[in-house]
Amino acid sequence: MIDKNKQNILIAAAIQARREAYAPYSHFYVGAALLTKDNEIVTGINMESSSYGLSVCAERNTIATAIGKGKRDFEAMAIVSQGGVTPCGACRQVIFDICGNIDIILADEEGKIREITNTKALLPNAFGDKNLA
């Protein structure tokens, strides 16, 4: 598991990112911060659409941003939301596909850690590239 110092840095980055979350319909604001293995932090937010199904979660936006920056190896993600909720099913799949089994820190809007888990725990027996071989 990533050390306490890195946890705190990631949570702070996710809190900062969350300020720009775009959620005019649900008012459920989420910020995420993804730590790369070369020690960079990529952040993202959820972004809603008036056509609700087109909304994209903070976790997947963050991963897409990181991939767009050429990042491929990841260590941990912090997700900050009201109550420190767990990622939705779609995000669990994408985290598994792109990041593998990383630590996932779930913190509330004050930055208080609600749970530290990992991809394997959130998506056991996952479907993945091995199934497409």
Ligand SMILES: [Zn+2]
């Ligand atoms: Zn999601």
